[in-house]
Amino acid sequence: EAGVAQSPRYKIIEKRQSVAFWCNPISGHATLYWYQQILGQGPKLLIQFQNNGVVDDSQLPKDRFSAERLKGVDSTLKIQPAKLEDSAVYLCASSLEFGQRTTEAFFGQGTRLTVV
Amino acid sequence: KQEVTQIPAALSVPEGENLVLNCSFTDSAIYNLQWFRQDPGKGLTSLLLIQSSQREQTSGRLNASLDKSSGRSTLYIAASQPGDSATYLCAVRGNYGQNFVFGPGTRLSVLP
Numbered sequence: 001e002a003g004v005a006q007s008p009r010y011k012i013i014e015k016r017q018s019v020a021f022w023c024n025p026i027s028g029h030a031t032l033y034w035y036q037q038i039l040g041q042g043p044k045l046l047i048q049f050q051n052n053g054v055v056d057d058s059q060l061p062k063d064r065f066s067a068e069r070l071k072g073v074d075s076t077l078k079i080q081p082a083k084l085e086d087s088a089v090y091l092c093a094s095s096l097e098f099g100q101r102t103t104e105a106f107f108g109q110g111t112r113l114t115v116v
Numbered sequence: 117k118q119e120v121t122q123i124p125a126a127l128s129v130p131e132g133e134n135l136v137l138n139c140s141f142t143d144s145a146i147y148n149l150q151w152f153r154q155d156p157g158k159g160l161t162s163l164l165l166i167q168s169s170q171r172e173q174t175s176g177r178l179n180a181s182l183d184k185s186s187g188r189s190t191l192y193i194a195a196s197q198p199g200d201s202a203t204y205l206c207a208v209r210g211n212y213g214q215n216f217v218f219g220p221g222t223r224l225s226v227l228p
Binding site: 004006033035040041042043044045048055056091093103104105106107108109110112 | 120147148150152157158159160161162165205207209214215216217218219220221
């Protein structure tokens with residue numbers, strides 16, 4: 001089966017600019033996650049969707065970050081305006097829910113963002 | 117709030133050694149625990165998933181165990197190979213439908 005697709009792979013922007021990332025989860029996966037991974041650390045959840053509804057966005061810096069998942073399939077994550085500390089890898093993941101026992105998470109390749 | 121730690125932070129071993137990576141979590145009420153591998157500049161590859169009712173899972177040379185009561189999981193790698201060099205991350209999920217909380221990872225180097 002096809003994996004989680006993310007684009008772009010790399011992005012370099014200047015601080016105060018805006019940027020958007022795209023994710024297409026595995027077909028049929030209801031749950032979609034966006035994680036931020038700063039160099040040398042484990043991933044940290046930004047937002048979790050169940051279909052097109054938000055389950056958890058408690059750690060999303062809402063003054064500059066936004067995310068949407070229209071039609072409950074693919075998703076976009078936007079940063080506006082970007083700060084230097086936003087430099088990180090942004091990972092998208094999906095998992096199968098709704099009664100499936102094996103709720104294993106599958107990750108995309110990530111987008112490496114550098115803010116200069 | 118769930119917190120996950122991993123020891124050691126980095127490990128370097130000669131090829132052929134058996135090794136153990138450790139993962140600890142503060143809240144023992146977990147739904148499942150997943151081990152991942154991350155190669156430099158890449159995303160996360162799922163290695164093993166252990167449900168809360170299970171004690172261990174095996175895949176090839178990998179064996180993961182879970183002791184919920186003590187808040188610990190170990191990943192055992194048998195007969196290590198240079199291709200095993202990567203960062204290994206563990207992640208726990210508190211309840212069905214919740215997100216995964218990650219540890220900081222263990223960076224493994226297997227020397228030929």
